[in-house]
Amino acid sequence: MRLSLARREALWAFAFLLVPLAFFLFIRIWPAFQALWLSLYEWNADPAKRHFVGLEHYQQMLGDKLLRRALVNTLLYTLIGVPAQLVLGLIVALLLNSVERFRDLFRAIYFAPYITPAVAVAWTFSWMLSANFGIVNEILRLLGLPAQPFLQSPQQALLTVTAVIVWQNLGFQVVLFLAGLQNIPREYYEAARIDGADGWALFRHITLPLLNPVIVFSAVIGTIGFLQLFTQVVNLNFTDQGGPLDSTLTLALYIYQQAFSRFELGYAAAITVLLFGIILLITLVQLRLLSRRVEY
């Protein structure tokens, strides 16, 4: 008997999905639940020495001062970094949109850092920002300004790291915003000008609302990136990762240290559950707040 056409199509579909479904189930979904399960155990490589501790790790998190520091730092990175890169990206995109010549060249220059390995970027900046022999302080001296400790100062380190990341991410925002700007029909501006709108009004009532979907997209992507900050923090201050005085410590770095330096895998897993919750919550709130419908 021949299979009906619909049955045949469904069989092919399942054949196509077999390997990928196995991958997503065993490598992406199952481990997420395993992290939850791990967080309830005091982990040991020897199965006989593992024991169930229930919610003890979550209780431990409440009293962990270093975790609180990592949490506050991570939120600071995000709250400073995301708006900074959105605003700077928008400014550069607006400038690029207003000029005709060399636009592609400028765009390429601003974009290049985005694709370069974060490790190399971090080491280069670590050298440039070195307190005693850094070229940045040398430039400040030439300008008659006082030298700064940058990454060596608990007060400046977090801001310095943020600045490096914004430097690297800027081009991504620029490219997205520029594409968004070029999608806005010129007639809108012309019509509004006839109605007597000035530059600021044009920006406020045409550019910004029409750019909203792109802004939401890059705000969400940027936030998720900053909440998972790891590579730059590790490499910018390699001999004192997260320092000085834990001032640059992030959640991801703290998780790494707990899991792979102290082998507290259960406790580290509990913190990843917290990170998951934070990312989920912030993403949902952002989508809610920022994605208001645009009326044409």
Next chain:
Amino acid sequence: MRISRLSILLAYVVLVLGSLVMIFPFLWMLLTSLKPFQEVFDLKLFPQSATLNNYRQVLLETQFPRWFFNSLVVAVITTLSVLFFDSLVGYTLAKLRFPGKGVIFVLILSTLMVPTEMLIIPWYVMSAENGWVNTYWGLLFPGLMSAFGVFLLRQFFQTLPGDLLDAGRMDGLSEFGVFWRVAFPLVRPALAALGIFTFLGNWNAFLWPLVIVQTAEMRTLPVGVALFSGEAGTAWNLIMAASSLAVLPVLLVFLFFQRQIIEGVVLTGVKG
């Protein structure tokens, strides 16, 4: 009219100043990498006696070529795997009818919410139990498919007209043949974008390779550069040579595929 001329001039001035800020770190990295150690702390812009010794030292006295090779292996295999499987899944979800389609799509999409940090500990435990630690398989198994790629490609396959696929079936192609010969080549722009970003993402990846690699010869380029630099102390000439060697291939690729890469960002950004 004069005011608008002035504002355009001003725009150029700001853009040029900004470009200097973007370019200077690359320049300083390269210039430092060409200086002998004695000159490094003079902070002169150009080396007095430029040398390639730092590069020679990094390439010959570390396992840098091996790290380069490891990164290449991981990035190439994961990219090919992502392109093939993600488009197969994207195509199936967009174009074939079968029960449970909605559930499967949501299942795959839901994995986008889970941060990598949460998976790394279970992946590590899994790898330790199966002997995957410090192997190529251990390095690349987490990246073999991407939920984002499935989502992106599904959008593109949805725009293909069904008649085209039916024509392929009429010509006697199997269902796989229809996918591989007819549909797959038609989403080339999306594949190019996804391919470039999967490659770069794996080439630049740091956290998972740092966890799973234990010996110097299995390091990927970013892990190799980081740990080498950590040991090099104040030999910034060597550190900058290692960084340059990590950055230059990426910049070269960017120089050649600049348009495709930038269009890729727009494509994935707008569709994603």
